[in-house]
Amino acid sequence: MRRWNIAVTGFGGVGRAVAEQLANRRARYAARYGADVRLTGLRRSKSAAVDPDGLGRGDWDRSAPPPEDFLDAAQAHVLIEAGPSDFRTGGPGLGYMRAALSSGRHVIAVSKGALVHDGPGLRELAARHGVRLKISGAAAAALPTIDLIEHDLAGCEIVSIEGILNATSNHLLTEMMERDVTLGEALAAAQGAGFAEADPSLDVDGWDAASKLLILLNFGLGASLTMTDLSVGGVGHVELDDVRRWRDAGLSPRLVAHARRASDGLAAGVELRTYPASDLFALARGKTKAIRIATDAVGELVVSSCASEPAATAAAALKDLEHILATG
Amino acid sequence: MRRWNIAVTGFGGVGRAVAEQLANRRARYAARYGADVRLTGLRRSKSAAVDPDGLGRGDWDRSAPPPEDFLDAAQAHVLIEAGPSDFRTGGPGLGYMRAALSSGRHVIAVSKGALVHDGPGLRELAARHGVRLKISGAAAAALPTIDLIEHDLAGCEIVSIEGILNATSNHLLTEMMERDVTLGEALAAAQGAGFAEADPSLDVDGWDAASKLLILLNFGLGASLTMTDLSVGGVGHVELDDVRRWRDAGLSPRLVAHARRASDGLAAGVELRTYPASDLFALARGKTKAIRIATDAVGELVVSSCASEPAATAAAALKDLEHILATG
Numbered sequence: 001m002r003r004w005n006i007a008v009t010g011f012g013g014v015g016r017a018v019a020e021q022l023a024n025r026r027a028r029y030a031a032r033y034g035a036d037v038r039l040t041g042l043r044r045s046k047s048a049a050v051d052p053d054g055l056g057r058g059d060w061d062r063s064a065p066p067p068e069d070f071l072d073a074a075q076a077h078v079l080i081e082a083g084p085s086d087f088r089t090g091g092p093g094l095g096y097m098r099a100a101l102s103s104g105r106h107v108i109a110v111s112k113g114a115l116v117h118d119g120p121g122l123r124e125l126a127a128r129h130g131v132r133l134k135i136s137g138a139a140a141a142a143l144p145t146i147d148l149i150e151h152d153l154a155g156c157e158i159v160s161i162e163g164i165l166n167a168t169s170n171h172l173l174t175e176m177m178e179r180d181v182t183l184g185e186a187l188a189a190a191q192g193a194g195f196a197e198a199d200p201s202l203d204v205d206g207w208d209a210a211s212k213l214l215i216l217l218n219f220g221l222g223a224s225l226t227m228t229d230l231s232v233g234g235v236g237h238v239e240l241d242d243v244r245r246w247r248d249a250g251l252s253p254r255l256v257a258h259a260r261r262a263s264d265g266l267a268a269g270v271e272l273r274t275y276p277a278s279d280l281f282a283l284a285r286g287k288t289k290a291i292r293i294a295t296d297a298v299g300e301l302v303v304s305s306c307a308s309e310p311a312a313t314a315a316a317a318l319k320d321l322e323h324i325l326a327t328g
Numbered sequence: 329m330r331r332w333n334i335a336v337t338g339f340g341g342v343g344r345a346v347a348e349q350l351a352n353r354r355a356r357y358a359a360r361y362g363a364d365v366r367l368t369g370l371r372r373s374k375s376a377a378v379d380p381d382g383l384g385r386g387d388w389d390r391s392a393p394p395p396e397d398f399l400d401a402a403q404a405h406v407l408i409e410a411g412p413s414d415f416r417t418g419g420p421g422l423g424y425m426r427a428a429l430s431s432g433r434h435v436i437a438v439s440k441g442a443l444v445h446d447g448p449g450l451r452e453l454a455a456r457h458g459v460r461l462k463i464s465g466a467a468a469a470a471l472p473t474i475d476l477i478e479h480d481l482a483g484c485e486i487v488s489i490e491g492i493l494n495a496t497s498n499h500l501l502t503e504m505m506e507r508d509v510t511l512g513e514a515l516a517a518a519q520g521a522g523f524a525e526a527d528p529s530l531d532v533d534g535w536d537a538a539s540k541l542l543i544l545l546n547f548g549l550g551a552s553l554t555m556t557d558l559s560v561g562g563v564g565h566v567e568l569d570d571v572r573r574w575r576d577a578g579l580s581p582r583l584v585a586h587a588r589r590a591s592d593g594l595a596a597g598v599e600l601r602t603y604p605a606s607d608l609f610a611l612a613r614g615k616t617k618a619i620r621i622a623t624d625a626v627g628e629l630v631v632s633s634c635a636s637e638p639a640a641t642a643a644a645a646l647k648d649l650e651h652i653l654a655t656g
Binding site for chain 2: 021025028142143144147148151152153154155156277278279280283297298299300301302303304305306307308311312314315316318319321322323326327
């Protein structure tokens, strides 16, 4: 049985769910892939737990100073990066990912910062060292996006993409439409329920959706775009007057990340669009995410997913792990 | 560059579209997989065209007596089986598939007959000889089904499946609902347009949907079911009175293939169900197919696809080919 040691950086809700699911699925990995999968390193910002023989559940909250070279100490074969996203610099996640790829380790990215900051660079680093860089957890997680393009639609030309990729903004728009509240009121309620961030600007202004789109285009379509190539709008300007007008017209507003092949590459961005009741996007209410992919050979595919976080994001990362285990 | 010779059995609409797409994608296969993919054998019921160096477009309609051992003569590495489905005996397709798997060749099934007749047997044969048996083209083709379960949701427990898998019956129900015509009238119009078969019983009575479900459960969930394990109904009993009642209640009827984990295995079948306008299945009109998969870890996923045949079915088969090329 081949040994697979997993190191996790970032131990918030998703990191913890990853550890839980890894522990629960050990028998599956052994039976299906002949893989002895062990969690051998967990790193928080200021502490770490490391055991190259495997960390038991009781060890997860051990708090020791992080070893100089965490990945070596954990004897990791795979890094799962689930730390906070720093879109400006890539943050510590970028350093971990570069170190892992450069030393021949596979990487599963959950946080988006490093991928947005230097996706094409990381992609090349992985290719140069012959390892995999998987990004399902960072590109809408429970909603399959990259898998659809790379696997389910392999061989098809992607003509255009449209996606509801940010759950918070979709929830806010749904609340405004269905409860006739202002954006501020919907936001305050969502923050009160612990669903929206204290600083909601990433979600409300479209940057979270844009990040996911950028990652999807760079990794799924081999593009080399940066944020400045995208035209990004949000929902901050939506007034109750707009909402009432749409409702009267039978339209549903959605914040949509979109891309289309153009003569000079890809035209891509995030903007508010409205959909009639006959469109599947109109039914993607609340925290539902959805994506529509138009192809040359198999027409149009629409996928929608309603999943609960953070378990679903962890499951997306561990799906990526299975793809790595399957091909060695 | 590694040589991959492809043999195709069955040269109707799908087989021809496979040959077309194979020819169009040769450069892609070389660039992406380092694969020199050539069509080396085409077999109809009473004739064949074979050239181990590759058949050009001008050779496809060559009509020579089929060689004794077609697969050997074509020096095939992969068989794409696209002949007519014989659900009772498995038909010639079963013979070709068994011969290919037994001699260490990968098989891509498009026709359903052999898979329904002896899916578990073929699955074991493939495992014994260390080759792949891929079935996307036989399990709803352009609508990804097996890929969702095996790849996009890898590691998740599948709790239940619900699918609109037969386009003809969905088209007939949609016509009845939207044009207030009887089933007989809708069927006659579809036959006149060349869309429904002269003998529509496979579609109308639920057997086509049941076949796809059976293949999906046996190959995607590792089940070993036969048709007798499924409770199969159709749309033949639907009257205009039913249609009017559903319309008044805001419901949409769909012929649905369904499966759910039960204490003693899987409870599965095909039956008519009705959906309110808020359900994504209500928007799957006409020739649209859709599937809903409920999981433990990532909630519920709904996928819908509107694709044009036979190109989409061929594209599904060639997606399977890329999965084979990717892993060697």
